[in-house]
Amino acid sequence: MKTYEAIGAIETFGLVFVLEACDAMCKAANVELVGYENVASGYISVIVQGDVAACQSAVEAGIKAVEQLGAKVYSSVVIASPHGDLNKMIDRYQLSNLLPAEEGDA
Amino acid sequence: MRYRGEEALGLVETIGLVPALKAADEMLKAANVELISYENIGSTLVTVMIKGDIAAVEASVAAGAKAADEIGTLTAQNVMPRPISYVGDIVSVHDIDQ
Numbered sequence: 001m002k003t004y005e006a007i008g009a010i011e012t013f014g015l016v017f018v019l020e021a022c023d024a025m026c027k028a029a030n031v032e033l034v035g036y037e038n039v040a041s042g043y044i045s046v047i048v049q050g051d052v053a054a055c056q057s058a059v060e061a062g063i064k065a066v067e068q069l070g071a072k073v074y075s076s077v078v079i080a081s082p083h084g085d086l087n088k089m090i091d092r093y094q095l096s097n098l099l100p101a102e103e104g105d106a
Numbered sequence: 107m108r109y110r111g112e113e114a115l116g117l118v119e120t121i122g123l124v125p126a127l128k129a130a131d132e133m134l135k136a137a138n139v140e141l142i143s144y145e146n147i148g149s150t151l152v153t154v155m156i157k158g159d160i161a162a163v164e165a166s167v168a169a170g171a172k173a174a175d176e177i178g179t180l181t182a183q184n185v186m187p188r189p190i191s192y193v194g195d196i197v198s199v200h201d202i203d204q
Binding site for chain 1: 121122124125126127130131134135140141146148151152178179202203
């Protein structure tokens, strides 16, 4: 099981703002999206990974983008060196587990 | 991992996923404890459960609760020194390895 480098996460309300945050995060720095979760009642989170500085820039950019749309970011975090067991939590939210299978997928 | 109530149980519950992730990270780093269960239980609540020695669990829950409170909303924290095995069964329903 691979361990994650630094991770950055943002939680906000509704899909519109989460998509905006995700877009801003991935364009702002060299990070990749590793997880997406609709917790409940419109609380949706996106998790990215990259090096620490990239995650910090990405989270800042994501928060800024959401606030520019007039929405509120509920919470955000950058974890510089996640504990090994956090993988188990984050892995639950991997997009590959959520997407419908495509032709050619094993 | 299967938990049967043989060790102390620590719980931290937050609103949303982000404080829960942070809390879990702090809990696991603060003391010698193991992550046993984790669940998005609905209504925006996310719960992280750990086990270990009573002193380790107390230190761990205190650190996790503090971290969650700093970046988001902490809804509950608890340390159960010696839960009965039925509590272990309920916790194991949400086993992290499943």
